[in-house]
Every structure is written in C-alpha cells, then in structure tokens.
Ligand SMILES: Cc1cc2nc3c(=O)[nH]c(=O)nc-3n(C[C@H](O)[C@H](O)[C@H](O)COP(=O)(O)OP(=O)(O)OC[C@H]3O[C@@H](n4cnc5c(N)ncnc54)[C@H](O)[C@@H]3O)c2cc1C
C-alpha cells in the first residue's frame with residue numbers, strides 16, 4: 151500500500167491506456183464517460199468490440215479499460231500453466247482432449263469466421279487462437295490490461311448518480327484504485343465448482359481397500375487426462391454434455407466407466423455403463439435411487455456444474471450470496487445470486503438494484519448455451535447503445551414489472567425461474583438474440599434493415615448431432631483436407647456444414663442406422 155499514490159499515477163499515465171484527454175474549448179462537449187470491462191473471454195472481448203463499434207463521434211471521449219487477471223485473452227480457452235489441486239481452483243476447466251461440442255461456424259459472431267483448414271469440431275487450441283486473432287483483428291489489445299485482477303468494486307453514490315470505486319491488483323500484487331461510471335462484468339460462469347454432498351461419502355472415502363490407491367471424489371473442473379484413470383473403476387456423475395464427454399474419454403482407459411444421469415437414460419455409449427442418479431454412499435458402495443449398488447468404484451468425477459459467484463462484487467457488498475433465495479422479495483434490496491441465478495437483471499444484462507442507475511452495471515455472457523459469441527455480441531451492442539443513451543432503457547419500475555411477468559410466465563409453463571436461472575431453456579437463445587437487436591431498431595438506435603440478426607443457417611445447424619457423427623467419420627477416414635478445400639468465407643462454412651450433414655444422413659440411411667434426434671444443447 152505504501153506506493154499507492156505512485157502506482158495510481160503510473161497507472162493513469164500508462165501508455166497502454168488510450169489517450170483520454172478531456173475535451174476543452176470545443177463547441178459540442180460530449181459527456182466524458184469511463185467504462186471498465188472485467189474479463190477477456192468471449193464475453194469481455196465482445197463487449198469491448200461492440201463499445202468500439204459505436205460511431206466515433208459518440209465514443210471518442212470515453213475511457214474504456216478491460217481488466218483481465220490472466221496473461222492473455224481467451225478466457226476458459228486459455229490453458230492453465232499451473233497444475234492446481236483441490237482446494238486450489240484452476241484458472242480454467244479446460245482439458246487437453248477438449249474439442250468444441252458444436253460446429254465452429256455456429257460459434258462465431260457474424261463476419262469473422264475461423265481461418266481456413268480449421269476442423270469443423272476443432273481442438274480447444276484453435277478456439278484459443280481465434281480469441282487472440284479476434285482481439286488483434288479488431289485492435290482490442292490497446293484497451294486490455296492483462297494480469298490485472300479486479301479485487302473489489304463499490305458504488306459511491308445513489309440510484310441516480312455516482313461512480314464505481316474499483317480496486318485492481320496487478321501481478322506484482324500492487325493495488326490500484328480508480329473510478330468508473332460504468333462497469334461491465336464478463337467474468338464467466340465456469341470457475342466455481344458446484345459440489346453436492348452425498349450422505350455417507352465420508353465413510354466411503356475412508357473405506358478404501360488397503361490394496362488399492364485411496365478413493366477419490368473430484369469435481370470435473372480439475373479433470374485433465376483420462377490416462378490417470380487407467381485400470382480404475384470410475385463413476386462420472388452429471389447429465390450435461392461435458393459429463394458425457396468425460397465418460398467417453400475415460401472409458402478406453404478405465405476398467406469400467408459408469409455414468410450416472412438424472413431422468414431419462416442416454417443410450418449406452420460404447421464401454422460406458424449408464425446408471426441412475428446417485429442416492430447416497432456407504433462405506434463400500436455407491437447406492438443409486440432405484441436401490442441398485444456398485445461396490446468396486448475407485449474414483450468419482452462430479453460433472454455437477456458451477457456456481458455463479460462474483461467475488462469482487464461480493465467483497466464490496468454489491469452482490470449478496472443467498473443460496474436459498476427463491477423469489478422476488480429481495481428485488482428492492484439489491485443484487486442477489488442464489489448460485490444459479492443473478493437477480494434482478496433486465497434481459498439477463500442490466501442490474502436493477504436500486505443502489506445505482508440502471509445503466510451502471512451490466513453483465514455480458516450470463517445466458518448459458520453454446521452460442522456465446524453471437525449472443526455476447528448482441529448483448530454488447532445493446533449495452534454500448536445504452537451507455538451512449540440511457541433513455542433507451544425503460545424506467546426501472548417497468549423493467550422490474552417485465553421481469554416479474556417473465557418469471558410468472560415461466561412458472562405457468564412449468565419452469566422455476568430461480569432454478570433455471572440464465573439457462574436458455576424457457577426462451578430460445580436465437581429468439582432472445584433477435585429480440586434484443588429488434589428492440590434497438592424499434593428505438594431507432596440502429597437502422598432498420600428488414601433483416602433478422604440470427605441467420606437462417608444458424609437456426610438450422612442447431613438441429614441434430616448428425617453433422618458431428620459425419621465429421622468424426624471424415625476424421626476416421628483421414629479426409630478432412632478434401633472437405634476443407636476452399637472453405638474460407640462464412641458462406642463456404644455454411645455450405646460445408648450442409649454437405650457434411652447430407653453426406654452423413656444418406657450414409658446412415660443406406661446403412662439403416664438410426665439415432666435419436668439430439669440437439670447440441672437441449
Ligand atoms: C468444458 C467446456 C466446454 C465448452 N465447449 C464449448 C463449445 O464447444 N462451444 C461453445 O460455443 N461454448 C463452449 N463452452 C462454453 C464457454 O463457456 C463459452 O464458449 C465462452 O468461452 C465463455 O466465455 P466467457 O467470456 O463468458 O467466460 P470465460 O471464458 O470464463 O472468461 C472470463 C474471463 O474473465 C476473467 N476474470 C474473471 N474474474 C476476473 C476478475 N476479478 N478480474 C479480472 N479478470 C477476471 C477470467 O480470467 C476469464 O479470462 C464450453 C464451456 C466449458 C466449461
């Protein structure tokens with residue numbers, strides 16, 4: 151702390167920051183604004199890019215800074231150079247064998263496709279590189295402060311005016327303090343493991359047979375290489391796409407791989423044995439809800455999801471953690487996370503906490519599905535325009551009323567809004583994206599062009615896993631290069647997806663193979 155003044159000064163005069171000289175003696179003086187973005191994953195990069203896309207005359211006097219705690223952009227696609235063990239959290243859940251689970255053309259925002267010769271379902275390193283290319287191409291790096299962790303952020307002011315007092319730690323562990331008018335939070339939601347507790351798990355862990363290595367229960371956040379499970383009997387718990395991926399990676403190495411899923415049984419997948427939901431543990435067995443048991447399990451991997459936490463807002467009391475909060479009773483007290491849902495937010499973006507103006511705190515990337523870059527781009531566009539003209543947002547009371555109506559409608563449709571949270575189950579992600587863009591057009595913030603934001607091909611590509619099976623077969627045949635020949639533009643990528651899909655469909659039909667229609671994200 152002794153060097154705080156000096157540090158702040160060097161921070162403010164840093165050549166990395168774009169020049170932000172207040173305008174003097176000019177005819178039109180636009181309001182000076184300062185904006186901090188937290189996080190340089192998909193969401194933060196999209197937020198930064200859409201801010202810079204505002205017309206020059208609107209944003210020319212804005213100071214825009216993005217803080218990223220890690221050493222480069224890319225968020226969870228940037229591998230962790232350390233080998234973290236519980237309780238230390240790794241920087242990312244990324245594992246070496248991770249490939250995208252949706253075709254890459256559907257992962258990109260309009261107009262910036264992956265480079266030629268990228269596999270349709272590439273390895274994670276291509277996605278990491280894509281984020282770096284994106285930052286480079288749109289000249290984002292000058293605005294990004296790498297190795298800077300936002301430690302806390304408090305609002306100094308009231309519901310109509312004020313500023314964020316932001317404390318940032320650099321990688322020499324020095325604390326910097328600076329105020330901003332607006333805060334855009336894009337800190338990701340796959341960082342804090344949700345670890346359920348099962349009755350009897352302590353007895354089970356203590357009951358390791360002395361001959362083998364000790365038993366283990368580990369959250370998937372720490373999963374790295376399947377070879378670790380050689381000759382073990384492994385139980386993967388969780389119904390999401392990533393649990394399925396882990397089970398099929400581990401199966402070739404393990405003695406036996408069980409996959410515990412809730413509700414409907416996924417069809418048996420190679421060597422993986424599907425089992426029901428876990429009920430509890432005993433000193434020598436795992437007991438499932440149907441009463442069946444398995445006794446020889448060595449390792450349990452929890453694909454049980456993540457908690458929504460934002461430590462730098464919790465630290466300053468701007469976000470309350472109320473794990474059991476389950477209604478709108480707290481709306482007028484401030485922002486709350488029940489670990490699955492942050493509320494009250496307008497359109498999953500703007501905080502409606504009465505402590506500050508409705509444009510003061512925005513979230514990018516809360517909706518959970520797999521099409522983040524396009525969705526983050528629309529959200530970022532809305533935020534950018536709202537920062538330019540806060541009248542684009544309806545009055546707070548109207549937004550709160552809209553949210554109450556939405557939650558009520560979800561309940562009527564059989565969904566619990568406080569459990570579903572930001573998962574795009576009730577509302578289709580593409581409809582959501584179109585509706586945000588449509589709103590900006592209706593308000594006259596962007597020109598009416600008669601087009602939908604989400605292209606028809608994107609909706610069509612969502613339909614089933616046939617394309618993925620097709621690409622797998624292409625890789626097994628070693629003919630990727632032939633298929634990728636000449637694929638460059640966005641149209642080429644779309645056409646490639648159609649070709650792969652048709653090729654696989656007709657092969658499956660000829661061979662009388664049938665698969666259930668499974669969307670990439672359901
Ligand atoms: C295993 C796995 C596989 C996935 N596969 C796919 C896929 O195939 N296709 C797909 O489209 N999506 C996939 N996803 C979804 C993925 O989450 C999104 O694609 C997207 O990368 C998320 O970006 P984000 O910016 O929201 O979050 P993140 O990538 O988590 O980025 C958040 C950033 O904020 C930084 N940060 C956090 N707190 C602070 C702080 N206090 N100060 C400074 N910086 C901070 C973090 O360091 C990080 O860089 C997958 C997710 C997982 C977990």
Ligand SMILES: *[C@@H]1O[C@H](CO)[C@@H](O)[C@H](O)[C@H]1NC(C)=O
Nearest residue numbers: 220221222295296297298321
């Ligand atoms: C960030 O920190 C890493 C070490 O953790 C260092 O190698 C890198 O040069 C730093 N980058 C910047 C831009 O300070």
Ligand SMILES: *[C@@H]1O[C@H](CO)[C@@H](O)[C@H](O)[C@H]1NC(C)=O
Nearest residue numbers: 377379380381382403404405
């Ligand atoms: C795994 O089991 C096989 C067959 O019993 C054995 O040959 C191999 O050595 C074992 N591998 C390890 C790493 O224990």
Ligand SMILES: *[C@@H]1O[C@H](CO)[C@@H](O)[C@H](O)[C@H]1NC(C)=O
Nearest residue numbers: 478479481482550551554558
């Ligand atoms: C909570 O929701 C109900 C309707 O479900 C609504 O009447 C009420 O006004 C809401 N309360 C707040 C504080 O928004």
Ligand SMILES: *[C@@H]1O[C@H](CO)[C@@H](O)[C@H](O)[C@H]1NC(C)=O
Nearest residue numbers: 539540541542543593594595
């Ligand atoms: C700001 O938005 C409001 C609401 O859409 C609109 O009426 C007003 O003209 C906008 N102001 C400017 C300067 O664009």
